[in-house]
Amino acid sequence: MNHQTLNVAVVGGTGYSGGELCRLLLNHPHVGSIWPTARGDEEFERIHANLRGSSLSFVTLEDVQARVDELDVVFFCTPSGQAMRQAGWFLERDVKVVDVSADFRFADPATYQRVYGTAHAAPELLAEAAYGVTELNREAIAKSRLVANPGCYVITAILGLTPLLRAGWADLNSPLHLSAVNGTTGAGNKPKRPIMHAEALNSMLPYSMEGHRHGPELETHLAVAAGRDLVVDFNTAHGNFARGIHLQANLAVNPDLAATMSRERLLGCLTEFYGAGAEGEFFVRVNDLAKSGGLNAKDYDVYPGVASVTGSNFCHIGADYDERRGIIKILSVTDNLVKGAAGSAIQNMNVMLGLEETLALRTYGL
Amino acid sequence: MNHQTLNVAVVGGTGYSGGELCRLLLNHPHVGSIWPTARGDEEFERIHANLRGSSLSFVTLEDVQARVDELDVVFFCTPSGQAMRQAGWFLERDVKVVDVSADFRFADPATYQRVYGTAHAAPELLAEAAYGVTELNREAIAKSRLVANPGCYVITAILGLTPLLRAGWADLNSPLHLSAVNGTTGAGNKPKRPIMHAEALNSMLPYSMEGHRHGPELETHLAVAAGRDLVVDFNTAHGNFARGIHLQANLAVNPDLAATMSRERLLGCLTEFYGAGAEGEFFVRVNDLAKSGGLNAKDYDVYPGVASVTGSNFCHIGADYDERRGIIKILSVTDNLVKGAAGSAIQNMNVMLGLEETLALRTYGL
Amino acid sequence: MNHQTLNVAVVGGTGYSGGELCRLLLNHPHVGSIWPTARGDEEFERIHANLRGSSLSFVTLEDVQARVDELDVVFFCTPSGQAMRQAGWFLERDVKVVDVSADFRFADPATYQRVYGTAHAAPELLAEAAYGVTELNREAIAKSRLVANPGCYVITAILGLTPLLRAGWADLNSPLHLSAVNGTTGAGNKPKRPIMHAEALNSMLPYSMEGHRHGPELETHLAVAAGRDLVVDFNTAHGNFARGIHLQANLAVNPDLAATMSRERLLGCLTEFYGAGAEGEFFVRVNDLAKSGGLNAKDYDVYPGVASVTGSNFCHIGADYDERRGIIKILSVTDNLVKGAAGSAIQNMNVMLGLEETLALRTYGL
Amino acid sequence: MNHQTLNVAVVGGTGYSGGELCRLLLNHPHVGSIWPTARGDEEFERIHANLRGSSLSFVTLEDVQARVDELDVVFFCTPSGQAMRQAGWFLERDVKVVDVSADFRFADPATYQRVYGTAHAAPELLAEAAYGVTELNREAIAKSRLVANPGCYVITAILGLTPLLRAGWADLNSPLHLSAVNGTTGAGNKPKRPIMHAEALNSMLPYSMEGHRHGPELETHLAVAAGRDLVVDFNTAHGNFARGIHLQANLAVNPDLAATMSRERLLGCLTEFYGAGAEGEFFVRVNDLAKSGGLNAKDYDVYPGVASVTGSNFCHIGADYDERRGIIKILSVTDNLVKGAAGSAIQNMNVMLGLEETLALRTYGL
Structure with missing residues (x-):
């Protein structure tokens, strides 16, 4: 893999977690393109004013899917229920998936159903999802193609x-x-x-x-x-x-x-x-x-x-x-938004891809 | 008692509780003079800018003691250990005492000593101190000349x-x-x-x-x-x-x-x-x-x-x-600062003096 | 006038100015009933949580109009354009009007039209509206039945x-x-x-x-x-x-x-x-x-x-x-919300009615 | 110069600007050692809790001077009057100086004296100090050994x-x-x-x-x-x-x-x-x-x-x-603290040393 040209998608790019992923990925030395998705015609800089001038703009999920061959990693920052419907499609096309939503956090589909009130749409993927507390589960994450990012x-x-x-x-x-x-x-x-x-x-x-x-x-x-x-x-x-x-x-x-x-x-x-x-x-x-x-x-x-x-x-x-x-x-x-969401997600991506774990994440707190 | 001419002292008038007592007492229809004390030469309006133009100014504890004949109520907003040394002097001169500090909150002097690390200086007063949760202890407060205002x-x-x-x-x-x-x-x-x-x-x-x-x-x-x-x-x-x-x-x-x-x-x-x-x-x-x-x-x-x-x-x-x-x-x-300190203190004063309990305290929150 | 039984309406009671009027009027010694209006079925305590337990509830403008005989003062806390349509109706029925909105702030209807982009609906009332900076215009306010409360x-x-x-x-x-x-x-x-x-x-x-x-x-x-x-x-x-x-x-x-x-x-x-x-x-x-x-x-x-x-x-x-x-x-x-809106409005009401000017308003800042 | 081993000192490391310099320099890829100075025995992590575990600790100015041979850059985050007394010593020993204080911001010593009320201690250095608005003065900064970082x-x-x-x-x-x-x-x-x-x-x-x-x-x-x-x-x-x-x-x-x-x-x-x-x-x-x-x-x-x-x-x-x-x-x-102080200071250091200007500074705002 040419690390200089990692292309990543952020599905659900209008929320705070999605914006934070963009903010951090802009400083990732191996990330080339970042494709945040939005459903409507939102302007990226009106939603994420801190990223003014970053040249990012929203695309649709369909845009991302159309360029899946160029895609290395997809992050889901979507409401519960969406990632479990779409993760499989990306995995089949050799795209690593980091789900920042709650869809893959329980190994047992029955628990998911009890807590979220609906049947899990991809129970076959639950067993392979690595739970993304990097410090405690590093080896499993390194071997995984699907990480369930923990709740904040x-x-x-x-x-x-x-x-x-x-x-x-x-x-x-x-x-x-x-x-x-x-x-x-x-x-x-x-x-x-x-x-x-x-x-x-x-x-x-x-x-x-x-x-x-x-x-x-x-x-x-x-x-x-x-x-x-x-x-x-x-x-x-x-x-x-x-x-x-x-x-x-x-x-x-x-x-x-x-x-x-x-x-x-x-x-x-x-x-x-x-x-x-x-x-x-x-x-x-x-x-x-x-x-x-x-x-x-x-x-x-x-x-x-x-x-x-x-x-x-x-x-x-x-x-x-x-x-x-x-x-x-x-x-x-x-x-x-960082260790509780976007930062852990990138940390997990780094581990999945065999990159240095702290890339894009070394900035100290204010 | 002529309610129009209640004179009250606030011993320890430079702190937040003391300032809050002054703020509220300024709106008490039966309070005439308010004497907040300070040790040094602080200017009242530099310490309590919200009370600019109120015409209040700091006096010393000695000033208050010199005019004890005119005094109706004394509030203590002092660090632990001061009220228990001075309350008795005022009680003997028929001044009601509301202690906003912690000195009279335990009936048992041994508990005070265990918690505050020093022997109580006026154990004989502990038994008569009414614990000032007005809503739960109204009758005892009404009969008391010494109220221990509870911690916030x-x-x-x-x-x-x-x-x-x-x-x-x-x-x-x-x-x-x-x-x-x-x-x-x-x-x-x-x-x-x-x-x-x-x-x-x-x-x-x-x-x-x-x-x-x-x-x-x-x-x-x-x-x-x-x-x-x-x-x-x-x-x-x-x-x-x-x-x-x-x-x-x-x-x-x-x-x-x-x-x-x-x-x-x-x-x-x-x-x-x-x-x-x-x-x-x-x-x-x-x-x-x-x-x-x-x-x-x-x-x-x-x-x-x-x-x-x-x-x-x-x-x-x-x-x-x-x-x-x-x-x-x-x-x-x-x-x-209000229900947790100065407000309760005034509510207790009102009950002790047989005044309408909500005087000076009816303002709703912001 | 029996000061103990002043009844007042707050047209536009769901906004911050309307809520603040209610908050302050609840402490006015001469105000009996307060009728805040809302258009829908809002619950008063869900909108103004600080007034929980105050027993106030929303009524409609029609409710207020139906009881106009009992009404002494009406406050308008409405968007531009509403007070100028409704103030006359209340004035004709001997109700004093304090307009907290911008409708009566210009003596010249042409200025209103230039600034607000629409013709004034009650130009005949503009001349008699007293501009409500109480400290500077006390005499005119005292004689007036309609006060234009200034912008904050x-x-x-x-x-x-x-x-x-x-x-x-x-x-x-x-x-x-x-x-x-x-x-x-x-x-x-x-x-x-x-x-x-x-x-x-x-x-x-x-x-x-x-x-x-x-x-x-x-x-x-x-x-x-x-x-x-x-x-x-x-x-x-x-x-x-x-x-x-x-x-x-x-x-x-x-x-x-x-x-x-x-x-x-x-x-x-x-x-x-x-x-x-x-x-x-x-x-x-x-x-x-x-x-x-x-x-x-x-x-x-x-x-x-x-x-x-x-x-x-x-x-x-x-x-x-x-x-x-x-x-x-x-x-x-x-x-x-106080001197810039509700407080001045009440101060002006007090002056209009010949009451002590500071009633309900003497609380010091925090 | 071996960029991997830049050693930098932060004179006046206990203040907010000094701490911010440390925070940013910790992420600079070419900075090896960071020596923040303090006068007393402050613990670094008690002063800058955000940098917990960074392994930085305070040294004295004398410690820095003793190791001047290893030093590449010194930042002054000191009160007015200190940098002008010490900058020359470092310059003579081939250490670049970025003064975050106000000492070198006026080319004319008379202006300094008028504003700061005291004669300038190193008027001979004023002419060579480059004023550090990097975007507007890049060439002069690149040639300079002494930069006057502008006020925030x-x-x-x-x-x-x-x-x-x-x-x-x-x-x-x-x-x-x-x-x-x-x-x-x-x-x-x-x-x-x-x-x-x-x-x-x-x-x-x-x-x-x-x-x-x-x-x-x-x-x-x-x-x-x-x-x-x-x-x-x-x-x-x-x-x-x-x-x-x-x-x-x-x-x-x-x-x-x-x-x-x-x-x-x-x-x-x-x-x-x-x-x-x-x-x-x-x-x-x-x-x-x-x-x-x-x-x-x-x-x-x-x-x-x-x-x-x-x-x-x-x-x-x-x-x-x-x-x-x-x-x-x-x-x-x-x-x-960043563009207004520590960030500009590092940007200027990067330019002075011929490094990529944005090193350590590319993080987007929150």
């Missing part, structure tokens, strides 16, 4: 929790409590009154408290890390920022370990898992700053801050321990 | 949780999980780098994850409502807004009630407890809007929003139920 | 500039340069992509740079203050806040006064005009804090800040002078 | 105004009116009360209205473009965002051209000057979207938005024309 909340949680769950430090007879605050880009770019600036500013918008659609995805994939079933009490809100996920997980400590658990031990577990420095995972960084003060000193910098990863593919993780109540606290932050 | 997080939680706890609907063998996002005014007005605009904007600042100082206050006062001991897993952060507390509580449902629990039943419990319309509690309003859509319809308006109560003494409460996992969710929002 | 930008500019213009301190052979940043509530509450939270956050949205519709209103009414024609270079943008107008006016100094002009002199002119303390205009406050430092000391507090008047009917005004270039700078800030 | 406001203004000034379309007998809103990172990272989150949120902070220090820099360098002296009425404020400059310039039209001036003509002038597509200036993009509506249609997207360039080295420029009043309006937006 889910990848943030999985990266934060897997080390602890694998180590068996949580008491999984109690539910895991997850509370996540997402930027308003996570609500999509279709105008609706509650997400207007004058309405959402200075507020918090909790939603889907009766059970978020990503709850089962969390339960399925965290169970893999834990080696057993578990229950996730998952809570979501949009916060007063445009990008980023601030996720906190509270877990009852394994009673056998309660006596010896500590903040330092938790941080050690994370650091050992992900490594550090040149040896470590490039995109996962553990905040292990020491506390400088006593109780209530408010050392805000000992926890990761979502603004630190904005615009980047990084995930920052921190931890603490409420000794009096035996509760482990994990904090994990990402940019919902 | 605590009053927000107590108002949201008391109906359910009294009804016995939660399984208290599991910890209550509380997650609260406070505005940055909650971090005080002393300049520190993490709460600078350029740092805190678009972020979330979790803090005190090892156990927040208000945890024991929550456990003590929620235990009263529940009629038994309980454990509170309490989590706090500052969000990207200046004012307001967005608090969510997750409780395991009482197993005996799991089969019949529902969002509607929870809202019914809240509405029955607080009443509605002209008969109901003026400052507590239940969001019982019906959901208009199906799963994930994102009816953001069925939950209370913190921006709706900004600038007001209202507490809005909502609820939902995760049936699949048996988890009750309560949302409660207040303005941390 | 215009009242902010007029209050800031009138003292200087009357004093003849500006060189009006050059254009006045006005630059105003408005909150996003000023863009209305109809969902549109550019004013979504994720789009407008952290940005500025300039608009109508070819000439804003309020330019002629400014030129007309500032010419009255100046006693001569003048040209206003008027520039507008929405900023990253929901409420408030931050307006700056730059004026070439009258060459005859250049040698003696100074910041102190400008502030003196403003203070003399509006008075101070108990004698002064209650809602207009001049920021005359002294600068504490030298060049570039960044004494931010010597200029008024828009956040200081949020939620209030106050206008804060400040000034400075660029001696090197001979340019007078006036800063004037208001809340666009 | 100034580069934003120069890029927007130069085409019009060179074309002679403005009437320079009237002052240019410039109004710029900067993010709060522009106020530095030293904690001060007015720039705390709770104070600056939802507000605007005008400052230095008596004459901003960058006014003379503007007047000096815009005069070069105009070929004559001119007066700049320069107005600055911090807005409610952390990064970015939103700058608007209003210019009286040259009377000879008034009859034929139009928005389209202005945009044509800008596009012709900067080019477009692969031929054009990479970092300067003109917003020439057509208006879709009539008067007051509020086509917000026809003007550049500051959020579109956040995090990037781009400058977006737009224009409009107030025909009625003969006023040209230019809008120019940049990220104050």
Whole structure:
């Protein structure tokens, strides 16, 4: 393959994830053409003003299909239900597929049907879809032609929790409590009154408290890390920022370990898992700053801050321990549009194609 | 008492709570003079620019003491440890005291010492201090000369949780999980780098994850409502807004009630407890809007929003139920400086003095 | 008139100005019933969540008309063109009218037609409409049955500039340069992509740079203050806040006064005009804090800040002078929904009815 | 030179500009080591949390000097007065210097003295310092060993105004009116009360209205473009965002051209000057979207938005024309820390070293 001439399509190029894919792919040294699709006659620069002058313009899905011979990779940034109908057509024509939507995240079609309320249209492809948390599933992704990019909340949680769950430090007879605050880009770019600036500013918008659609995805994939079933009490809100996920997980400590658990031990577990420095995972960084003060000193910098990863593919993780109540606290932050969507998608593309994994993704957060 | 000539002092008038007391008291029809104190030579209008032209100016504590004969009420907006040293002096001179600090919130001096790390200086006053959640403790407050104004997080939680706890609907063998996002005014007005605009904007600042100082206050006062001991897993952060507390509580449902629990039943419990319309509690309003859509319809308006109560003494409460996992969710929002501090303090003053309870506090949120 | 039983209608009750009128009128001691109108079947509390539990609900314009005998005042918060068709009907039935829309702001129907592109439907009423800058036109308003509430930008500019213009301190052979940043509530509450939270956050949205519709209103009414024609270079943008107008006016100094002009002199002119303390205009406050430092000391507090008047009917005004270039700078800030709309409307109602002018409006900014 | 092993120092690495230089240099393919300096014992990751895990740490200026033999480029991000004392030492040792501070921006030492109030310490270097607006001064920069990086406001203004000034379309007998809103990172990272989150949120902070220090820099360098002296009425404020400059310039039209001036003509002038597509200036993009509506249609997207360039080295420029009043309006937006500081500094370094100009800088805005 001539890496200089990779041609990629972004099906669903008008949304925030599609625009972010274009933004990042424009800096990919091996990508030649980028074909974002739109259904109507939208002007690319009116939708994605940050990419003014990039010379990108929208095409139709049919345009992409007509040039499938030149195409190397297709990304789906479409509503649920579309990728599962179209992925097969591209795979048959030797195009790699990265699905940023939810269509290939469950190996079991019955789970998909239960969560999304409709039968899966391509159950035969589910088994071969690699689940795209790159850091945890690199080998399978490298061999795959179809990657299911994880949900933005889910990848943030999985990266934060897997080390602890694998180590068996949580008491999984109690539910895991997850509370996540997402930027308003996570609500999509279709105008609706509650997400207007004058309405959402200075507020918090909790939603889907009766059970978020990503709850089962969390339960399925965290169970893999834990080696057993578990229950996730998952809570979501949009916060007063445009990008980023601030996720906190509270877990009852394994009673056998309660006596010896500590903040330092938790941080050690994370650091050992992900490594550090040149040896470590490039995109996962553990905040292990020491506390400088006593109780209530408010050392805000000992926890990761979502603004630190904005615009980047990084995930920052921190931890603490409420000794009096035996509760482990994990904090994990990402940019919902990058590590939570477009960045992971490109990272997975890089791995699938045997490219250096961090290409187009090394920019640090603002 | 001639209500037209109430004179009040605000000890600790340079902070956000003190400024907010001045702001609200300026609109109190029965308050004549307001004496905010400062230690140095601060100019009132440089500290509280919103009160420009109000003719208020700082005095010293000594100035207040010298005019104690004219004084009716003193508010303490001071750091922990000051009110307990000075309240007695004012009480002996027939001045009512509302302590906005934490000094009189525990009946038991041993609890105070455990949480604040120092012996209580006026243990003899603790027994007579009325705990100032006005809606739940109105009679005791009316009879009291000393009110312990609750912490901002605590009053927000107590108002949201008391109906359910009294009804016995939660399984208290599991910890209550509380997650609260406070505005940055909650971090005080002393300049520190993490709460600078350029740092805190678009972020979330979790803090005190090892156990927040208000945890024991929550456990003590929620235990009263529940009629038994309980454990509170309490989590706090500052969000990207200046004012307001967005608090969510997750409780395991009482197993005996799991089969019949529902969002509607929870809202019914809240509405029955607080009443509605002209008969109901003026400052507590239940969001019982019906959901208009199906799963994930994102009816953001069925939950209370913190921006709706900004600038007001209202507490809005909502609820939902995760049936699949048996988890009750309560949302409660207040303005941390009003219902969480200065507003409640004035509400308590009104009750102590036999005035109409809502005086100076009826303004709706923005 | 029995002040306890004033009944008022808010025609166009679904927008931000209409909601703000309801919010403020709920605290008016002499207002009995408030009838906000809507065209469809909107639920009041879904539109104005901050007024939850207020017992207000929408009625139709026909409902209001059917009860016109009980009605004292009608406010129009409608798009241009509606009030001029309906005001006459109410006036004939002895109902006072405050038009918050633009229909009665020009005495000359030809100017209206030029600016709004359509003939005025009630030219016979224009002459009797009092222009509602209360502080400058109190007597005419008191005698009037129809008040034209000024545009939010215009009242902010007029209050800031009138003292200087009357004093003849500006060189009006050059254009006045006005630059105003408005909150996003000023863009209305109809969902549109550019004013979504994720789009407008952290940005500025300039608009109508070819000439804003309020330019002629400014030129007309500032010419009255100046006693001569003048040209206003008027520039507008929405900023990253929901409420408030931050307006700056730059004026070439009258060459005859250049040698003696100074910041102190400008502030003196403003203070003399509006008075101070108990004698002064209650809602207009001049920021005359002294600068504490030298060049570039960044004494931010010597200029008024828009956040200081949020939620209030106050206008804060400040000034400075660029001696090197001979340019007078006036800063004037208001809340666009209060002093810029609903607050002034109520202030004018109070004056029309002979009530104390500040009723329902004394709350200080946040 | 072995490009793979460029070693660079960032003197003054604790501020926002210094941190931004580190952030961008970490992605520079030819930079080996980065040595940011600090005076005390600050931990790098506590100051620049976004760069967690980057393995950078602070050194002292003495450390840098001791390794000057290995050093290729030194950036000064220091307060005024430091670079002019130290630049010579580095130049003598064949180290290229990019001064991000203000020390070398005036060719005339007398001007420096007038503006900064102190004599210049290295007047002999002023003549050889190239002024670092790369797009306009590329050849001189390429030949230089010392670049004076322009002020953030100034580069934003120069890029927007130069085409019009060179074309002679403005009437320079009237002052240019410039109004710029900067993010709060522009106020530095030293904690001060007015720039705390709770104070600056939802507000605007005008400052230095008596004459901003960058006014003379503007007047000096815009005069070069105009070929004559001119007066700049320069107005600055911090807005409610952390990064970015939103700058608007209003210019009286040259009377000879008034009859034929139009928005389209202005945009044509800008596009012709900067080019477009692969031929054009990479970092300067003109917003020439057509208006879709009539008067007051509020086509917000026809003007550049500051959020579109956040995090990037781009400058977006737009224009409009107030025909009625003969006023040209230019809008120019940049990220104050990138194009306004660290990005330009690296762009200039690339040009000085003969590297591809866009290295490390191609990332698009968020």
